[in-house]
Amino acid sequence: MTRILGISAFYHDSAACLVVDGEIVAAAQEERFTRKKHDFRFPLEAARYCLAEAGIRPSELDYVGFYDKPLLKFDRLLETYLDYAPRGFVSFFTAMPLWIREKLWMPDLIKLELGKIELGLDRDEDEKAAKKQGKKLAFPVLFGDHHESHAASAFYPSPFEEAAILTIDGVGEWATSSVGIGRGNEVTLLQQTRFPSSLGLLYSAFTYYTGFKVNSGEYKVMGLAPYGEPKYVESIHRDLLRISDDGSLHLEQRYFGYCEGLRMTNREFDRLFGGKPRQPETRLAQREMDLARSVQETTEEAMLKMAEHAHRETGSKKLCLAGGVALNCVANGRILREGPFEDLFIQPAAGDAGGALGVALALWHRYLGNPRSSPESEGRWESPRGHRGPNPPRYADAMKGACLGPSHDEAEIDRFLAGRQAPAVVVPRADLPAAVAELLADGKVVGLHQGRMEFGPRALGGRSILGDARSSKMQAVMNLKIKFRESFRPFAPSVMREHVAEWFELDDESPYMLLVAGVAPRRRREMTAEEQRLWGIEKLNVVRSEIPAATHVDYSARIQTVRRESSPLYWEILDAFHRRTGCPVVVNTSFNVRGEPIVCTPEDSYRCFMRTEMDALVLETRILHKADQPKFEDAGDWKQEFQLD
Numbered sequence: 042m043t044r045i046l047g048i049s050a051f052y053h054d055s056a057a058c059l060v061v062d063g064e065i066v067a068a069a070q071e072e073r074f075t076r077k078k079h080d081f082r083f084p085l086e087a088a089r090y091c092l093a094e095a096g097i098r099p100s101e102l103d104y105v106g107f108y109d110k111p112l113l114k115f116d117r118l119l120e121t122y123l124d125y126a127p128r129g130f131v132s133f134f135t136a137m138p139l140w141i142r143e144k145l146w147m148p149d150l151i152k153l154e155l156g157k158i159e160l161g162l163d164r165d166e167d168e169k170a171a172k173k174q175g176k177k178l179a180f181p182v183l184f185g186d187h188h189e190s191h192a193a194s195a196f197y198p199s200p201f202e203e204a205a206i207l208t209i210d211g212v213g214e215w216a217t218s219s220v221g222i223g224r225g226n227e228v229t230l231l232q233q234t235r236f237p238s239s240l241g242l243l244y245s246a247f248t249y250y251t252g253f254k255v256n257s258g259e260y261k262v263m264g265l266a267p268y269g270e271p272k273y274v275e276s277i278h279r280d281l282l283r284i285s286d287d288g289s290l291h292l293e294q295r296y297f298g299y300c301e302g303l304r305m306t307n308r309e310f311d312r313l314f315g316g317k318p319r320q321p322e323t324r325l326a327q328r329e330m331d332l333a334r335s336v337q338e339t340t341e342e343a344m345l346k347m348a349e350h351a352h353r354e355t356g357s358k359k360l361c362l363a364g365g366v367a368l369n370c371v372a373n374g375r376i377l378r379e380g381p382f383e384d385l386f387i388q389p390a391a392g393d394a395g396g397a398l399g400v401a402l403a404l405w406h407r408y409l410g411n412p413r414s415s416p417e418s419e420g421r422w423e424s425p426r427g428h429r430g431p432n433p434p435r436y437a438d439a440m441k442g443a444c445l446g447p448s449h450d451e452a453e454i455d456r457f458l459a460g461r462q463a464p465a466v467v468v469p470r471a472d473l474p475a476a477v478a479e480l481l482a483d484g485k486v487v488g489l490h491q492g493r494m495e496f497g498p499r500a501l502g503g504r505s506i507l508g509d510a511r512s513s514k515m516q517a518v519m520n521l522k523i524k525f526r527e528s529f530r531p532f533a534p535s536v537m538r539e540h541v542a543e544w545f546e547l548d549d550e551s552p553y554m555l556l557v558a559g560v561a562p563r564r565r566r567e568m569t570a571e572e573q574r575l576w577g578i579e580k581l582n583v584v585r586s587e588i589p590a591a592t593h594v595d596y597s598a599r600i601q602t603v604r605r606e607s608s609p610l611y612w613e614i615l616d617a618f619h620r621r622t623g624c625p626v627v628v629n630t631s632f633n634v635r636g637e638p639i640v641c642t643p644e645d646s647y648r649c650f651m652r653t654e655m656d657a658l659v660l661e662t663r664i665l666h667k668a669d670q671p672k673f674e675d676a677g678d679w680k681q682e683f684q685l686d
């Protein structure tokens with residue numbers, strides 16, 4: 042038996058993943074355990090969980106893989122500093138202490154941290170003993186290349202025997218995007234675009250400039266784009282960016298600040314787009330919406346060109362995508378509709394967390410040379426493309442529906458409820474779907490905590506907040522009373538896979554909520570001339586379809602298709618809701634408030650339930666109603682607990 046622990050850390054969204062004999066046994070992000078969003082520290086708790094899930098200790102590991110090469114990254118930092126000196130001093134100086142203290146000594150550090158798990162110590166406990174213990178750990182620590190880890194995370198778990206691979210992010214060591222090919226157990230990168238030209242950093246620059254947080258507010262820019270006009274596309278192409286036919290980019294560095302300082306854009310950029318960056322949390326104006334639309338369109342075009350180029354280079358009919366930019370589901374939807382590929386697989390943990398999974402699988406297949414059998418080679422997979430009708434073909438990737446995190450059984454939940462003295466109704470499993478559907482049909486907002494926690498940024502029915510998609514009030518209620526977040530942000534629908542084509546302009550798999558497509562024309566309600574004239578966000582309150590709570594202002598939706606095989610209880614809830622209402626769609630948003638990591642434990646779920654105006658909480662087969670709960674006391678102002686994202 043070969044046990045491999047993959048780790049990504051020290052940049053953004055640390056994570057750990059355990060692969061045993063090629064099977065992904067567990068994977069989780071550190072933030073879920075420490076409750077610090079995008080926690081970048083060593084994933085001590087995530088690694089502790091992954092090992093516990095398999096019932097093993099660090100000393101029983103055969104290999105540990107780290108998702109990128111710190112020395113090469115250091116090389117980039119040094120070289121960029123020298124290129125931009127003395128202006129580059131600020132970023133260099135800020136990054137340096139962490140590098141000198143931790144990153145350059147990675148194998149020792151990894152062993153020290155895993156030594157803590159071996160001894161059952163907490164993060165800051167007894168470093169000396171942990172160091173001693175770490176020295177006894179015999180496994181080798183191996184380093185993957187950042188984009189190879191992304192590529193491996195995209196291809197190895199995919200259902201394909203052979204596929205083109207595209208990875209796009211901000212920056213790894215030097216690469217900012219790559220084109221590759223996967224065949225059997227081989228992943229080969231063919232080309233790379235190098236720092237400082239980067240599609241991810243271009244998007245982040247606009248994220249910063251429109252007043253959102255870099256590395257977390259990018260999806261808000263994507264959500265804001267449909268309110269704007271593509272007014273600045275021409276200027277972006279003329280002044281900032283050159284996209285070649287092969288999808289490679291050149292960014293004109295004169296306008297950006299990320300090489301030399303801590304700001305993404307500089308004064309030249311301000312001059313080009315008519316003013317200073319928007320201050321975070323101030324009112325959004327039409328200008329930000331137009332900027333968002335413009336960078337979004339540019340990104341879509343660039344991604345389409347990259348996809349076309351990958352197709353030409355590899356001749357493959359399938360595409361695997363990963364890297365933070367692959368979370369741009371509007372662009373992914375366009376690649377599927379307009380691009381040259383017949384099939385698409387997107388790694389659900391497309392960001393750097395997924396690198397932990399990628400490096401572990403790369404060690405198993407590439408380093409150790411173990412064969413890979415894909416659903417396609419075993420005949421367990423049929424292409425869903427072009428399928429019409431109620432029985433979609435089988436679909437199986439190796440991600441287990443991204444349900445790779447901790448679960449909590451009823452005994453554990455009952456112990457927790459007894460400790461809290463929280464009254465709950467015990468519902469037989471067979472009656473649970475109908476009971477939840479009844480609450481939803483009644484207009485209630487329901488927190489659903491069931492099964493294993495999802496790996497990656499999306500909640501897919503394991504740690505989700507659900508609402509009735511048909512309700513015209515649901516969007517405002519969920520944004521303002523449940524999530525405490527900006528009112529412009531749309532919600533995503535979950536739909537039974539069998540019925541997706543009846544409700545959306547999509548007849549395909551989107552199990553990880555990474556594709557955007559239009560609401561089906563017959564479900565739409567056209568806006569009156571008067572409604573059309575409404576300004577940006579006001580349009581969101583106009584009922585534009587039969588499922589207004591999940592319809593964006595441009596009639597698009599970020600769709601999750603749900604299959605009975607991969608998510609039985611969630612599918613049954615949708616099915617019961619469909620039987621009751623005739624609608625197989627519900628709103629699904631992640632179980633958290635703004636700035637908070639998605640909930641992990643029953644305690645996290647209960648706390649979030651009690652702090653918000655959620656009506657009911659489902660903890661496996663226990664249903665809690667808000668009205669029955671004892672008064673909830675919070676120490677201090679809990680809204681200060683989470684930094685706004």
Ligand SMILES: [Fe+2]
Nearest residue numbers: 210364365393
């Ligand atoms: Fe990355």
